[in-house]
Amino acid sequence: MNxxxxxxxxxxxxxxxxxxALPLTLERRRLYILPTRAGVGFGLLLLLMxxxxxxYANSVALFLTxxxxxxxxxxxxxxxxxxxxxxxLAASTQPAFARGVGLLDLTFDNPAGPARYRVLASLPxxxxxxxxxxxxxxxxxxxxxxxxxxxxxxxxRLKLVTRHPFGLFRTWTWVxxxxxxxxxxxxxxxxxxxxxGGTDGVRATSSPGWDEWLGLRPFRHGDSPRQxxxxxxxxxxxxxxxxxxxAGSEMRWFDYDALGALSAEARLEQxxxxxxxxxxxxxxYGLTLPGxxxxxxxxxxxxxRCLGALAVFGLE
Amino acid sequence: xxxxxxxxxxAGAFAGGVLLNIDxxxxxxxxxxxxxxxxxxxxxxxxxxxPNTALRSLVxxxxxxxxVMRFHTLNGLSAGTALLVLMGSIKLLETRAQRDQFIVxxxxxxxxxAACLDRQNLLRTPLYLLQAWVCCSALAVVSYAAPMAPxxxxxxxxxDPRTPGGGRTRHAEVAGGFGDRAAVLLAGRSLLYxxxxxxxxxxxxxxxxxxxxxxxxxxxxxxxxxxxxxxxSITRLTSSYEVAFRAKFTGPLPPPQERxxxxxxxxxxxxxxxxxxxxxxxxxxxxxxxxxxxxxRISLEPSSQRWWFSxxxxxxxxxxxxxxxxxxxxxxxxxxxxxxxxxLVSYTxxxxxxxxxxxARRQDTAVxxxxxxxxxxxxxxxxxxxxxxAAYVDAVMNYLRTGGFTYSVTPPALGTDSVxxxxxxxxxxxxxxxxxxxxxxxxxxxxxxxxVTGYLGGEWNPVGQYFIVRQSDAxxxxxxxxxxxxxxxxxxxxxxxxxxLRRGILDLLPDAVSAPARFVWSSPWLMSLxxxxxxxxxWWNDRVVRFNYDDQLRILQxxxxxxxxxxxxxxxxxxxxxxxxxxxxxxVGRTVRLQRPDRLARAYDRLCRKLARAGVxxxxxxGPLAYADEVxxxxxxxxxxxxxxxxxxxxxxxxxxxxxxxxxxxxRFARDVARLKLEPS
Numbered sequence: 001m002n003x004x005x006x007x008x009x010x011x012x013x014x015x016x017x018x019x020x021a022l023p024l025t026l027e028r029r030r031l032y033i034l035p036t037r038a039g040v041g042f043g044l045l046l047l048l049m050x051x052x053x054x055x056y057a058n059s060v061a062l063f064l065t066x067x068x069x070x071x072x073x074x075x076x077x078x079x080x081x082x083x084x085x086x087x088x089l090a091a092s093t094q095p096a097f098a099r100g101v102g103l104l105d106l107t108f109d110n111p112a113g114p115a116r117y118r119v120l121a122s123l124p125x126x127x128x129x130x131x132x133x134x135x136x137x138x139x140x141x142x143x144x145x146x147x148x149x150x151x152x153x154x155x156x157r158l159k160l161v162t163r164h165p166f167g168l169f170r171t172w173t174w175v176x177x178x179x180x181x182x183x184x185x186x187x188x189x190x191x192x193x194x195x196x197g198g199t200d201g202v203r204a205t206s207s208p209g210w211d212e213w214l215g216l217r218p219f220r221h222g223d224s225p226r227q228x229x230x231x232x233x234x235x236x237x238x239x240x241x242x243x244x245x246x247a248g249s250e251m252r253w254f255d256y257d258a259l260g261a262l263s264a265e266a267r268l269e270q271x272x273x274x275x276x277x278x279x280x281x282x283x284x285y286g287l288t289l290p291g292x293x294x295x296x297x298x299x300x301x302x303x304x305r306c307l308g309a310l311a312v313f314g315l316e
Numbered sequence: 317x318x319x320x321x322x323x324x325x326x327a328g329a330f331a332g333g334v335l336l337n338i339d340x341x342x343x344x345x346x347x348x349x350x351x352x353x354x355x356x357x358x359x360x361x362x363x364x365x366x367p368n369t370a371l372r373s374l375v376x377x378x379x380x381x382x383x384v385m386r387f388h389t390l391n392g393l394s395a396g397t398a399l400l401v402l403m404g405s406i407k408l409l410e411t412r413a414q415r416d417q418f419i420v421x422x423x424x425x426x427x428x429x430a431a432c433l434d435r436q437n438l439l440r441t442p443l444y445l446l447q448a449w450v451c452c453s454a455l456a457v458v459s460y461a462a463p464m465a466p467x468x469x470x471x472x473x474x475x476d477p478r479t480p481g482g483g484r485t486r487h488a489e490v491a492g493g494f495g496d497r498a499a500v501l502l503a504g505r506s507l508l509y510x511x512x513x514x515x516x517x518x519x520x521x522x523x524x525x526x527x528x529x530x531x532x533x534x535x536x537x538x539x540x541x542x543x544x545x546x547x548x549s550i551t552r553l554t555s556s557y558e559v560a561f562r563a564k565f566t567g568p569l570p571p572p573q574e575r576x577x578x579x580x581x582x583x584x585x586x587x588x589x590x591x592x593x594x595x596x597x598x599x600x601x602x603x604x605x606x607x608x609x610x611x612x613r614i615s616l617e618p619s620s621q622r623w624w625f626s627x628x629x630x631x632x633x634x635x636x637x638x639x640x641x642x643x644x645x646x647x648x649x650x651x652x653x654x655x656x657x658x659x660l661v662s663y664t665x666x667x668x669x670x671x672x673x674x675x676a677r678r679q680d681t682a683v684x685x686x687x688x689x690x691x692x693x694x695x696x697x698x699x700x701x702x703x704x705x706a707a708y709v710d711a712v713m714n715y716l717r718t719g720g721f722t723y724s725v726t727p728p729a730l731g732t733d734s735v736x737x738x739x740x741x742x743x744x745x746x747x748x749x750x751x752x753x754x755x756x757x758x759x760x761x762x763x764x765x766x767x768v769t770g771y772l773g774g775e776w777n778p779v780g781q782y783f784i785v786r787q788s789d790a791x792x793x794x795x796x797x798x799x800x801x802x803x804x805x806x807x808x809x810x811x812x813x814x815x816x817l818r819r820g821i822l823d824l825l826p827d828a829v830s831a832p833a834r835f836v837w838s839s840p841w842l843m844s845l846x847x848x849x850x851x852x853x854x855w856w857n858d859r860v861v862r863f864n865y866d867d868q869l870r871i872l873q874x875x876x877x878x879x880x881x882x883x884x885x886x887x888x889x890x891x892x893x894x895x896x897x898x899x900x901x902x903x904v905g906r907t908v909r910l911q912r913p914d915r916l917a918r919a920y921d922r923l924c925r926k927l928a929r930a931g932v933x934x935x936x937x938x939g940p941l942a943y944a945d946e947v948x949x950x951x952x953x954x955x956x957x958x959x960x961x962x963x964x965x966x967x968x969x970x971x972x973x974x975x976x977x978x979x980x981x982x983x984r985f986a987r988d989v990a991r992l993k994l995e996p997s
Contacts, residue, residue, distance in 0.1 A: 069513070112908050112909060118460060
């Protein structure tokens with residue numbers, strides 16, 4: 001019953017607010033506010049004080065009651081203000097393996113007003129994370145996302161909450177931005193990797209590993225500073241990385257169709273296992289899926305391409 | 317964020333509440349509280365052992381037992397406060413979650429309410445406001461310390477963030493963060509915002525006259541006159557400088573020798589102590605009022621006694637819950653535990669032609685048969701020489717005047733035959749001795765007489781234009797029933813110490829008793845300061861503490877309502893509430909409103925909108941030059957015009973300032989944007 005009601009509510013709110021696009025400014029019409037449990041307790045305390053004050057015609061108690069009532073109402077506005085006008089600038093996801101967790105990076109901006117403390121972000125059924133937004137500043141919140149199955153996982157909605165200050169009220173909003181988390185298949189399986197060479201006849205050579213010059217490529221986040229071509233950088237060229245490798249020497253082809261003995265999902269998991277292991281070992285590898293072929297290479301981008309293909313295989 | 321800080325604040329808010337009530341608590345209660353607070357704080361700092369549930373329950377049981385032992389009840393304000401303090405301290409011991417800390421702060425607010433119910437002095441009110449402020453600040457700190465939803469535990473960065481349902485917060489708190497100072501300032505500002513509403517509600521929230529229920533206030537000390545008088549009992553009062561009541565007259569003041577404030581009337585005498593008669597079957601005698609009426613308002617301080625004082629003799633009861641007894645005394649059904657004020661009319665001189673009833677005569681002529689034989693003998697001797705009761709009164713007064721009697725606030729002790737001892741041996745007495753002896757002599761000669769206790773005189777406060785009557789003004793005198801005149805006031809003290817009637821008690825007191833008072837009197841500056849302070853207190857009690865429904869209606873009348881009632885109150889109240897809410901919404905929301913972009917930005921915005929309609933939408937990451945390139949790529953036909961405009965814009969925005977011509981150039985740019993004609997692609 002409760003879940004049903006919540007589902008109805010979520011649908012209604014989605015319909016009411018419409019889809020969101022980032023950057024998103026939190027405006028009045030999308031902010032909701034209700035007292036917290038502490039707020040309800042505070043209200044009951046005030047009610048008791050009011051009744052006692054009226055009963056005993058106790059002016060000082062009545063005045064304090066009214067003062068605290070006014071305080072409660074001011075707090076309500078302050079809590080509302082703590083989200084009002086804040087901006088969700090960007091949301092980016094980092095892919096995950098199935099049955100693992102992905103990351104959702106949220107960047108908030110506080111364009112006007114004083115610092116906004118204790119802004120909490122959360123996904124449905126998960127613990128919230130908090131951030132303090134400095135005045136005219138930005139702050140990030142990193143959320144973890146449970147990824148049960150491979151594929152493109154839609155992050156349906158995101159909740160932003162604050163109870164600051166005083167914790168008597170809770171202001172929240174729902175964000176329905178088009179957020180997607182790519183979930184790779186779980187790397188799993190114990191079959192041995194196919195040997196070097198491969199189905200298309202690229203021959204393995206015996207020349208040893210890592211001294212062959214492959215060329216220069218633009219710097220990518222995570223590259224070792226030792227590989228950077230500092231001389232080129234000194235000549236005011238962009239940051240470049242020298243790539244060495246064993247091109248054409250040790251190359252593996254991972255083929256979906258070669259794993260006939262396994263079920264479809266198990267094949268994808270096995271392929272993912274191989275991709276991850278090969279990438280870790282720094283080998284060159286290519287992937288063949290029915291109707292799709294990724295030429296051998298290596299590096300984070302290639303790995304992501306392969307795993308991404310596995311993630312959405314058969315789903316799109 | 318340091319969790320100790322929020323525990324310390326919660327404990328502080330609670331301790332503040334305890335301090336406000338500390339004078340009504342048995343000494344061991346605050347000691348236990350202090351112990352628990354220290355224990356909890358030490359435990360928070362260095363993870364000391366805290367008691368488990370079983371031990372806490374045991375301690376709670378023992379402490380409740382202690383309260384029951386002390387008060388013999390758990391019902392009542394004092395016992396309830398003690399209980400609340402103890403339970404709150406035990407709750408403090410188990411505060412782990414945010415919820416527990418909220419409850420401890422709420423206990424601090426509860427204790428504030430208890431303190432208000434107990435006393436509403438002007439002097440204490442700032443303390444009450446301070447406590448409200450502390451509690452609100454504590455709420456802010458507690459709320460900030462634990463941002464998570466109740467029941468979830470904040471993950472620290474040392475934990476692996478890649479666990480399901482978790483994550484990490486990367487934020488360093490904003491420079492300085494939401495610290496103690498910020499919490500205190502925010503709470504203070506919020507309370508200040510609430511002040512207009514509080515004032516409005518205070519004045520216009522309809523007060524319901526009458527109580528729905530009452531907490532028994534047992535175990536509280538009574539002050540002032542009691543319903544018995546024995547030699548020395550009034551003397552004890554005279555060393556107290558406490559205010560009994562204040563009286564403000566409209567119209568002329570009674571002359572000094574008529575300022576008798578009537579209190580308990582005592583009828584029953586056992587030879588040593590005078591008591592109030594428990595039964596009062598007698599009808600009040602109709603009085604004929606002589607002279608002029610005095611109209612006044614009495615503001616009575618709480619005494620936990622049932623007497624309401626009036627200028628002798630009042631014409632009736634000011635309140636339905638107050639009896640006007642057959643001996644012209646005002647007696648409330650309930651003890652006076654709160655400051656109370658009432659309006660009265662009195663005549664200082666009365667007469668009655670009605671015959672005294674037989675029962676009443678018997679009651680007021682009774683003397684203990686076996687006591688004070690010598691004085692009875694004296695009475696019969698004097699009465700035999702007198703021609704009438706009135707002449708006998710004069711004879712006794714003469715006897716007291718000429719018999720070598722002296723007036724003293726420190727008379728020697730008397731035996732069980734107190735009247736004989738006083739009249740024939742010590743001959744030194746205070747007002748009570750004289751009244752007691754006089755009435756005894758009257759009764760022994762079969763003249764109906766009774767002792768009246770009350771106050772005499774009072775200190776005039778020129779600032780507030782009222783009399784302050786203090787406990788030190790306590791007095792007792794006699795009333796005799798004379799044929800054709802009815803009950804007649806006779807003050808035997810007056811013949812021994814006539815200055816008591818004129819100048820008040822202060823000059824008669826020995827130095828030691830009233831040294832502080834004497835010091836005050838010796839300095840006109842200090843005197844005037846104290847009078848101002850007292851006038852302020854009186855104003856506070858009269859206008860704020862006793863503000864009621866009638867006062868509300870009076871204010872409405874002054875605002876121009878013809879026949880004001882609760883409905884008008886509600887209207888004003890609602891209108892004020894709405895006005896205040898709008899003000900607060902504006903006041904609080906104002907800080908987050910974005911500043912309107914300047915003219916240049918607005919013009920550039922307009923240009924971007926025009927180009928978007930033409931099919932080139934500026935992406936959020938595109939600066940002006942990149943956007944110009946994009947336009948050139950997509951709409952070569954517009955390239956040159958748009959590039960000129962955009963170059964113009966970047967020069968105005970980012971180029972070196974040209975203070976004198978900047979505004980003109982911005983205007984030109986805006987005009988150019990307005991003139992730009994684009995047809996959709």
